[in-house]
Amino acid sequence: MKKPKLRELKEAITSLFSKPYTTKFPFEPHKPSKRFRGKPKFDEEKCVGCGACAQVCPSNAIEVKDIIEEKKRILIHHPDKCIYCGQCEINCITDGGIKLTDQFDISYFKSEEVIDKVEHEIVLCENCGSVIGTKKHILWVANKLGNLAYSQPILLSAIQEKLGIVSEYEEKVIPPIQRTDILKIICPKCRRIAFISDEKIKEKK
Ligand code: SF4
Ligand code: SF4
Numbered sequence: 001m002k003k004p005k006l007r008e009l010k011e012a013i014t015s016l017f018s019k020p021y022t023t024k025f026p027f028e029p030h031k032p033s034k035r036f037r038g039k040p041k042f043d044e045e046k047c048v049g050c051g052a053c054a055q056v057c058p059s060n061a062i063e064v065k066d067i068i069e070e071k072k073r074i075l076i077h078h079p080d081k082c083i084y085c086g087q088c089e090i091n092c093i094t095d096g097g098i099k100l101t102d103q104f105d106i107s108y109f110k111s112e113e114v115i116d117k118v119e120h121e122i123v124l125c126e127n128c129g130s131v132i133g134t135k136k137h138i139l140w141v142a143n144k145l146g147n148l149a150y151s152q153p154i155l156l157s158a159i160q161e162k163l164g165i166v167s168e169y170e171e172k173v174i175p176p177i178q179r180t181d182i183l184k185i186i187c188p189k190c191r192r193i194a195f196i197s198d199e200k201i202k203e204k205k
Contacts, residue, residue, distance in 0.1 A: 032102040037084040039103040042118040047097035049120030049134035053088035077116040125187035127173045153183045
């Protein structure tokens with residue numbers, strides 16, 4: 001039999017008197033390290049419902065569900081698809097809308113027991129009914145732009161509504177869309193149509 005090397009002998013003796021590296025979980029609660037990447041969680045206050053986290057998620061673990069009839073957007077995090085990469089947290093536009101927690105023991109019978117959700121009100125185009133964005137996101141952009149926000153009709157309307165100022169353009173769009181509708185809540189596609197149809201009318205004249 002080969003004699004043990006000195007280094008191995010030293011390690012064997014040291015390990016006899018040192019603490020084990022593994023934890024005693026599940027018999028004792030495990031405390032994850034500071035940089036541990038556990039189950040992500042939305043922050044209702046900080047999330048504005050932009051959907052950027054869903055776009056960067058490599059495993060499609062974040063679902064963006066728009067319910068047009070209820071003017072509602074729901075963001076749903078599915079832990080069974082999540083790979084805990086942290087891209088959602090890194091790319092969140094508000095820096096805190098979603099954060100990885102230290103929760104690691106995710107066991108469940110039904111997935112509904114562990115999915116995390118956040119809800120937002122959506123703004124629809126008054127002409128075609130398509131989704132423009134969430135109200136909170138629009139206000140967040142307006143706030144970021146400061147005075148520059150007054151040059152964009154949707155942002156301007158959102159600020160006026162927040163301030164409780166009644167806009168003189170309150171009345172709804174009556175099809176066909178015209179140049180006068182550009183100050184109403186319309187999506188970029190309808191805004192373009194409004195400008196083009198106006199140019200065509202000018203050409204005819
Ligand atoms: S604010 Fe952050 S968490 Fe909320 S939808 Fe946008 S990227 Fe996702
Ligand atoms: S941690 Fe990664 S996989 Fe999980 S939701 Fe965030 S981006 Fe998607």
